[in-house]
Amino acid sequence: MSTTSPREQASSDMARVQAQLASQLGESSYPLISRALKEAFSSFQSGESDINSIYDKAGLQMKEGYGDQSMVAGELAAQQARQSGMPITTGQIDARVGMNRQALGTQQFQDTQNLEYQRMSSQLSNYNSLLGALGAGGNQAIGISQGFAGNQQNAASMLSNSNPWGNAVAGAASGAATGASIPGAGWYGAAAGGLVGGAMGYFGGG
């Protein structure tokens, strides 16, 4: 025969299910936040060199590209001169090649400056993004902690505020008196009553 009421039984079942759910969600959440925060911090630390690496490679590629274009500048001018069918002198071709290379140099300088601007902009953007993630993640982890702490406090407020040993002493005294009052029980009755009363006071005191 069950000694619990339907309300108590339902509450007990629900408490068990919610405890399990809270545990499962917590076990899934904590490692993810922990890993993400570590990743954010690590990326923040290496962010400058990561971005620099990208722009250094891009700058190198651009330099090579301009070098290639400068090399073909001469061939291109000569080919165009030939195909034009005009009586163009070598001096005229050289002059044209020089002009082309100067224009390429000017363009390369501008592109390199733009690349540096882009590099700085990317650095700032990445810095802000990761710093924001670190701050938000840290704050939210604290928020979850505070939520659990609030639950913990609420749980503590549901505990009995009496000392179980105090209850045991009171129960033992009451039990001993009852045992002693049984006619013929004498000291044995008092001792047995004290033990039973003490146990009941300890465990039944809430």
Place this chain on the structure above:
Amino acid sequence: MSTSRGGAAQDAMQMNAYQAQKFQNLGLPYLQERNKILMDAMNGQGVPSTEAGFNAQRAGMTEGLVGNQRAQQQQELMRSKGAVMGGNSSQAMTGPSSGIASQMAQSRIQQGLADIEQKNQILQMALGGGVNTGNQAVQAGGMQLNAIQGMANYNPWVAGGASALSGAYGVYGGLQQQKVNQTNAFNLGMANYSPSGPNPWQFGGS
């Protein structure tokens, strides 16, 4: 639907418990799986690579440039022939295209930044997802506490045992009292007994 309050509460409890369990069973595995995917993504696993896409972009740029240069050269040739007839030889030769070097570099930068951006996005998703899961864990913990409030704040077995002992002692005390009463009545009868007197144990006797 039951017409009694207790029955209606029972129905509501069962319906809500069923739905809660159903949605929990639906959401929890996917949530756990999503968190695992995010964890793997932060470890560099399972994230689509941008390499092939950007390589294709750069190949397209090179081919496009070659095609454009050829078309441009044809146009320049036609124009230079016209210029020759007009006596202007400087227009017979043009410069190489300077755009390709910059475009290739920009493609490299886009690729590098796209990888960093993707990494940061995953990080943000991991933090957001982890925090949501953590907050749900806190909520579940709160629900657990709410459920606990519906439970008795004493140990039912101890309380039952105390009641049983109390009842047993009451019966015992009653029996003892009955014995005392009988003894007292007997003593009283003996005190009043006289062989010539009325029978003290006979009710209404004289």
